[in-house]
Amino acid sequence: AQTVTQSQPEMSVQEAETVTLSCTYDTSESDYYLFWYKQPPSRQMILVIRQEAYKQQNATENRFSVNFQKAAKSFSLKISDSQLGDAAMYFCAYRSPQGGSEKLVFGKGTKLTVNP
């Protein structure tokens, strides 16, 4: 079974600075999808960024980018120019290829605090 590990229960960053959240996963599959979700105090689950394992290029979405290291099974999220609105819980998630399990496997989350 796949597992996802987020080793940092809490992180903090100064506004306008850069922070990196760590995520590692374990799988025997060669094709899969990885995600970072943001959960602000409103509790809504918001997709931040998505990475297909077959793509070597790291995904980017504005100030958010990932460092995907397939061999190391590592999928870290970098937030540049941090803003107060980035404060939230961040969850790393794994999904098997389409046609396989419908399940998203989540890490336990990292609580990010942004200091003004």
Added chain:
Amino acid sequence: EAQVTQNPRYLITVTGKKLTVTCSQNMNHEYMSWYRQDPGLGLRQIYYSMNVEVTDKGDVPEGYKVSRKEKRNFPLILESPSPNQTSLYFCASSSFRNTEAFFGQGTRLTVV
């Protein structure tokens, strides 16, 4: 607007009193799932459905039931709730054409 709608948002109930949390999506998605979120544990899948009348257990199915009679709806049923089912619940849907899962707003359930 594409969305997943859960109701109610908040619910306090007593042990043993049957309850249903509704979930509806308007995106014609094939896949729907229920997750529970507990502090320090992340989100864990309870049940999922790959299409109408097709459901299967996730990681933590004990004490829950689901049904998928229509493509858009996927209710979660707790026939005899217990305090250990106090949690934050999320419904999610996705299409087999796209890997992104869309989540509902969450339901905060307290069983006393």
